[in-house]
Amino acid sequence: MREKTRGHWQIDDKEYVSIQKVIDCPDTGRTELYNRAMGYFTDQFTDVDSVIQERDFVHGIIIAKGVLKKVHVQNSVLRNSSIDTWYILKVVVRDSRAFITLSLTHYDEAVRGSEPPDIHYLYPIPKQYPFNPAGYQKELYEEAFNMSKTKAAEIIASAEQALLAKGTKDKKDPL
Secondary structure: OOOOEEOOEEEOOOOOEEEEEEEEOOOOOHHHHHHHHHHHHHHHOOOOOOEEEEEEOOOOEEEEEEEEEEEEEEEOOOOEEEEEEEEEEEEEEEOOEEEEEEEEEEEEEEEEOOOOOOEEEEEEHHHOOOOOOOOOOHHHHHHHHHHHHHHHHHHHHHHHHHHHOOOOOOOOOOO
């Protein structure tokens, strides 16, 4: 990752705003961690806007793309704006350790005027405020970024819990 840092968030080489967390999972093998991660991904990435993009058992990598819906909504007399944030979640597992990387990639601003249809604008996250002080609609995107950070932290925490959870018994197993 490049050295452009804001707190613990960084702008990576692809110009995504990313955070990485290392999870220690003592006495847990790579296969078990991969299965736990895969279970998390198949449970969480189920709607039409999310997809598991890569599953690589050999290298212990799972990558999915998703969207944080309505991270900020602004209603006014003349126009309404609703912002979604696209992200990529990547988990890499090794013996007794996992690496979670969540990258916020784009804002999708849906603008509704007095008549349909909505107009969509797609903006790379680092091109907007707070990373670009001259970015379009400072307050709107500052709120969108703050809510995106909060939701991203929740996703990372839930992925961490899935990786740390003890294995569950197979439902067909009578014991």
